[in-house]
Amino acid sequence: MEIENNIINVVLSGGIGSRLWPLSRKFQPKQYLELFKKKSLFEMTIERNANIADKIVVVGNIENYNLSCEVMKKFSIPHSFITEATPRNTAAAIAFAAFDANPEDILIITPSDHIIDLEDLYVGALTQAVAFAKNNYIVTFGIKPSKPESGYGYIEFKGENVLAFHEKPNLEKASEFLEKGNYYWNSGLFCFKSGLYLAELEKHEPEVYRTAKLAWDSNIVGVLNYELSLQIPSISVDYAVMEQSKKIKVVPSYFNWSDLGSYESVYDYLVQEGHPIDANGNITIGSDISTFFVGIKNCLLVHTPDALLVLQKEKSQDIKQLYKHLKSINSPLL
Secondary structure: OOOOOOEEEEEEEOOOOHHHOOOOEOOEOHHHOOOEOOEOHHHHHHHHHOOOOOEEEEEEEHHHHHHHHHHHOOOOOOEEEEEEOOOOHHHHHHHHHHHHOOOOOEEEEEEOOOEEEOHHHHHHHHHHHHHHHHOOOEEEEEEOOOOOOOOOOEEEEEOOEEEEEEOOOOHHHHHHHHHHOOEEEEEEEEEEEHHHHHHHHHHHOHHHHHHHHHHHHOOEOOEOOHHHHHOOOOOOHHHHHHOOOOOEEEEEEOOEEEOOOOHHHHHHHHHHOOOOOOOOOOEEEOOOOOOOOOOOOOEEEEEEOOEEEEEEHHHHHHHHHHHHHHHHOOOOOO
16 A cells, blocks of 8 residues: 655744844844745745645744744645744754654755745755655755855765765855865755654764654643753754765755845845845845945945944855844844
8 A cells, every 4th residue: 555645844933044133133033024025935935835735834933933823824724833942953843843743744844034936946856855755865955056155055966965065165165166066055955754854863863862752742732841842952954864864865956046044145136136226236125215325335234223234245144243242242132
C-alpha cells in the first residue's frame, strides 16, 4: 500500500530583523511590515505556499503570535501555531513541527521574511525537492549567486550532492566562490520527511532532540513550557543537521530570491520595484516629506515616528553594531 505524504509548510517566524532597525522592532518585526507590494513578507510567504501545501504550521515566538494570527485570518488553508516560550534557534523550532507531524509527512521549511519572484520556477524547485524527500533525502535549496555577497552562507556542490557548507565569507572569499562556479547561496529553505529529520537530529545532536522532545511532550495547545524550553541547546539547523548528515541533496533554484536581511537588499528590491530614487542613487523610506540629498551617493534615509536613520547602502551590515549598542543601554527605541 502506498503511503500518503502530506505536505506541510513550516513557516519560521521567530526573528526580529535587527538589521532593519528602526523599521523592524520587537513589537513589529520585519516579516510583518507592509512595505512590499502593500503586503507583509509573512503574508506573501503564506500566499506563495498555500496552493502547494496541505497545511501551514507557523512556528514563532510568543511576541509574534498575535501578529501571525491576524495574517492567517486572510487564508482558508488549514493551519496551526507552535508558540515558543523563548527562542532556541532553528534546529529546535523545526523539531517541534516534526514532532507535531506524522513521520512520512513532508515538511517544506520556509522563513517568513524572504522575497521570492518567478513563482513557476519556485514551484518547479519544490517539486524536485519533494521527489528527493520521498526518497529519504534531506534537501537544501541553493541560489545561484549574482554577485560576491558576504551576508550569506554558501553551499559547495557537485551536481545534486553537497560537498560542504561555508560560513558567511569576506568579500575576497565570496569573489573566489563566484569565480569557481560551484557555489550556491544558502537560501535557508529545506525539505524532508519529518521522521527523517528527527532521526538525523537524534543521531547528530541527541541533547537537542531529547530536550526538544521533553518540551514538546508538555506543550499545551502548541504553547511550549518556558522552563523546559530553556534546557534546549540553542543551535541552528545548519550546524545540527545539514552540516553533519550524509543524506543531503541540493536543488538548484533559479527563482529570484532575497532574504531581505539588510538595508542593501531592501534598497535593491525597492528600486527594482520602481521606488523613487534620485540621480545619485539615494532613496527615502517611510516618509512623504520632500527630501534632498546633496553631496552623497547611494544612501538611504529611513524615517519612523521616533527615529531617523541615514545610511550608506554599502555599510548596511554595520546596523548590527548600532543595534547591539541600543540593546546594551536598554533603549526604548528597540
